[in-house]
Amino acid sequence: MEVGTTVKDQPQAGYMSSIIEAGTAACRLYGPSKTNVADIARLLGKSPASVYKIFPSKAAIWDAIAGNFFETDLTFTPSADGELTSAARRLKETALGQHRLMLQARHGDSRMFDLVVLAAEGSWPSFGDHLKRFQAHVGELVCTGIATKEFVPRNIEAAASCFCASIISLWDPRIIGTLHSSRCELSAHALASFAVAALSQVPPREESMAAE
Template sequence: MEVGTTRRIQPRADHRSSIVEAGTAACRLYGPAKTNVADIARLLGKSPASVYKIFASKAAILDAIAGNFFEADLRFAASACGELASVASRLKAIALGQHRLMLRARHGDSQMFDLIVLAAAGGWPSFRDHLKRLESYVRELVCTGIATGEFAPRNVDTAAACFCASIISLWDPRIIGALPLSHCQLSAHELASFAVAALRPSSRGEESMATRCGR
């Protein structure tokens, strides 16, 4: 790449980052529904036209803001559970850890939580990418668990997808936003434990019962 090209790209990247930062501030101040491009431009000290040179629409800006929030504030650190003894424990830890991040956003950053609810409801790329990251990490753990014999042999992609689908209520902001404020963490623990247990090898007694039941 030529030096001149590098110089052109860098200011554009910096401008994009500053728009996302200003947009985040505007969302927290006015809420995502009331935030407009003029508000963002005013916080930047620039014209709306300069913002539209980087983002084609307000929707594109909001999606970028949501993506940044998913990446920076709602990404459970895998290293936080890396020292746990079993793969099952690590899998449960990420399920519950991600859920706690969502609850923290709901209770402590309500305007941004409203934004990610919109992202989930609209199937925005930011939300889809967030779920893909989670499923990718789950897939790695399932693969490790099968390799070590902790989980039963099965199709890794299918097992990971089923696990994520079974606990989606812990990760989907639309569902979390509908929960009562007194929501008990115990039910989340029970759901995560149930989902992890489904990955373990069946005992002989369970296999015999499944055979008798025609499964």
């Protein structure tokens, strides 16, 4: 069984993509704990040595596979008409959309979900990049909400970080992997609504300064 195109004379970037594609296929076949570089090379029809010419270690390969999965399968894309809705509504949609993607991976692509759990547990660069992208998108929505006066003016980077931390149970694979499968979706809606509403409130420091 071969995955992807023939890698002979293929540029390094193209071969890297082929390795990630084959690694993803191998992970889905055997699971991250039982997959090795030889499995990936076999799916490519190449030798393990050729794979190591592109990636310096097995850890680097796994991180690249996880990073690709985070970007292609676990990054929520808002609806096309999102610009027509309020920033608060789009922020809630983003939180719940990210949660749904994680749940779909957990139940429908369990072996790849196991890989991203490992990425989170090991603080792999791929997980850090995923969180940065999520926080950056949240920051953009917070900025928009402040501009439209839906949210109280505040430090945007800090607000985005706090928002993501407050809904960590909705996007962190380590937590989602431990949730009972019968957990009610309403709790996710309630948490997202609560976190969004907090952005409309005066930050604690500003409240204490006003009292003085």
